[in-house]
Amino acid sequence: MEYRQLGQTGLRVSAVSLGGIPLQRIPAGEAEELVRTAIRHGINFIDTARAYTDSESKIGAGLQGLTELPIIASKSMARTKEAMAADVAKSLAAMGLSRIDLYQLHNVKDLETLERTLAPDGAYAALLEAREKGQINHIGISSHVVSVLLAAVETGKFATVMVPYNAIENQAAQELVPRAAAMGLGVIAMKPLAGGALQYAGPALKYILGNPHVSTALVGMDRLSQVASNIQGAEGCLQSDERNQLEELVSKWAGRFCRRCEYCQPCPQGIDIPMIFILDGYHTRYGLQEWARNRYQVIPVKIGECVECGQCEERCPYGLPIREMLQECRARLE
C-alpha cells in the first residue's frame, strides 16, 4: 500500500481509504469485519459522517480491541455552533473514541452556507472549540461544488478538502486540486468510482491516484473481497487498455451524469434538482433503495411540480436532459 501526506496535518494516509456510506446497508457483524479487514490490508484512513445513519457505530464496533487505531474522519451537516458541538459529541460516543483525527463541515452547498458556518455562532466555531478541548485534531470541509471549496481553501481555515473526483466528474482537477495542494491542504477524492458508474475499479483508482496532489481516494466498500481487489487494482500506472476501458465508460455516462455543480439552480418551482439526482444515485448504484425513497419523501418539492420550463437545461454546463432524467427518477423514487 502506498501512503501519502494528508496536506500539512502530519498524517500519512493510505492511497486507498475506506468510505463509510455502504456500511449502512450491510449487517453490523459484516461491517465490523470489513473495517478490520481493511485495516489488516493497510488501509489506515476511514471516513464516515453523522448523516450515514449507523455507519459511525459500526466503525466504532470494528475498532474495538485494536491496539493501533487508524486515522478516523467524520463530518456533520450542522451549520450552527450549538448543533455542531452536539454532533461532535455524538460522533465520539457512536465510535467510542476520545478523539477524532479529522472532523469536517459536510456538504457545504453554496457560499452563503460557507459564510454562515464561519460566522461567530456558526458550526466552524464549535469545531475550533472541539479542537481546543482535544475532541478533534483537524478541521476539514466537504462539498460537491468546486467554487465553494475554492473559496474555503482561500480562507486558510481548513486542513483538508473532500471533493468528488473521478474520470467522469473531473472538474476539480483543473483548479481546485492543485490550488488546495499548493495551500498545504490534504485532498480527499470522494466517489472515485463515480458512485458505482465506473465498474472497473482498478483503472478508475489509478486514474485518480495518478494525480500527485490527491492524498487519498475514498472508496465505499460493502464486501470483504473488494478490499484486496481495490488495493491491488490501484497499484501502478494506468495502462493504455485500462484507459480505453475507462474512456468507454465515461462516454457512456457523460451525457446523463449529474456532477452536482448546482448551476441548474434555482428552479422556479423550487425543485432541488441535484439532490434528486443524488438520491437516485443512491437508489440505482449504491443499493440503498428504501433509504433513497424515504429521503425523497421528505423533500419539500417533488418532481411532479416540474412545469417543463427548460430553464435548468439551459443552465446545465453538461447538457443533461434534466426533464427526462427527472421523470426517470420519479418512477424509481415515488
Ligand code: SF4
Ligand atoms: S443537472 Fe447539470 S447543472 Fe444541475 S447539478 Fe447536475 S450537472 Fe450541474
Ligand code: SF4
Ligand atoms: S424544467 Fe422543471 S425542473 Fe427544470 S427549471 Fe423548469 S420547472 Fe424546474
